[in-house]
Amino acid sequence: MSDRAAQLRGIRAWLVFFVVCLVLSGATAFPLVHELRWTEEVLRHLPAPDALMDWITRVRRGLDTADADHPFLLYGTDWLAFAHLVIAVAFYGPYRDPVRNIWVVEFGMIACAGIIPLALICGPIRGIPFWWSVIDMSFGVIGIVPLYVLRKKIKRLEALTPPNVQAVPAT
Numbered sequence: 001m002s003d004r005a006a007q008l009r010g011i012r013a014w015l016v017f018f019v020v021c022l023v024l025s026g027a028t029a030f031p032l033v034h035e036l037r038w039t040e041e042v043l044r045h046l047p048a049p050d051a052l053m054d055w056i057t058r059v060r061r062g063l064d065t066a067d068a069d070h071p072f073l074l075y076g077t078d079w080l081a082f083a084h085l086v087i088a089v090a091f092y093g094p095y096r097d098p099v100r101n102i103w104v105v106e107f108g109m110i111a112c113a114g115i116i117p118l119a120l121i122c123g124p125i126r127g128i129p130f131w132w133s134v135i136d137m138s139f140g141v142i143g144i145v146p147l148y149v150l151r152k153k154i155k156r157l158e159a160l161t162p163p164n165v166q167a168v169p170a171t
Contacts, residue, residue, distance in 0.1 A: 007157040011098045011150060018108075018146045019088045025139070026084020029077045033067045036060040055129060087111075098154045099161055105154065109147045115140030 028035060040060050043053055066073045091108070093101035116137045123133035 004157065004160045007153060007160060008098070011153045011157060012095055014146055014150045014153065015091055015095050015098075018143075018150070019091050021143075021146075022084055022088040022091075026081045026088070029081035029084070032074065032077050033063045036063050051129070051131070055132060094150070094154070098150075099158045102151065102154045102158075105147050105150050109144050109151065112140040112144040112147065115143075 036056065036059055040053075040056050043056055063074070087108075090104050094104050098105075119128075119133040119136040122128075123130070123136070128136075
């Protein structure tokens with residue numbers, strides 16, 4: 001296997017990993033009410049910190065109320081899930097042609113970085129405990145790692161790619 005083919009294979013593996021994580025993250029926003037009930041039940045059987053247990057219970061009660069009295073509010077989390085799925089589809093471009101579509105990876109890195117100011121600004125406005133905002137911000141920090149690795153790999157592939165040569169077609 002050539003160096004170029006090996007680079008392309010590694011890039012595609014990282015892209016698949018990132019897309020799977022993005023899809024799973026988004027898919028969990030659909031059954032939010034049920035997930036919170038399940039999480040609260042599990043935490044009751046674990047030595048969970050009181051602050052975490054209190055927060056999960058408060059959020060679960062809020063979601064139960066919204067689900068019972070104002071289910072249209074939960075439509076927002078459906079859109080959140082949809083946005084994750086749509087963004088995941090955008091990563092098919094770098095899968096097909098990483099060099100030409102590196103901008104998608106860079107866009108993802110910018111989005112990951114944007115999680116931090118969003119959590120720091122909107123968290124306090126919405127009454128989110130700071131420690132929970134830190135958990136939210138960790139998604140951006142963790143998400144940027146595979147994207148950074150991908151960007152470096154794509155730059156290496158670009159250096160190995162002769163001018164006017166397309167990437168190997170996706171299989």
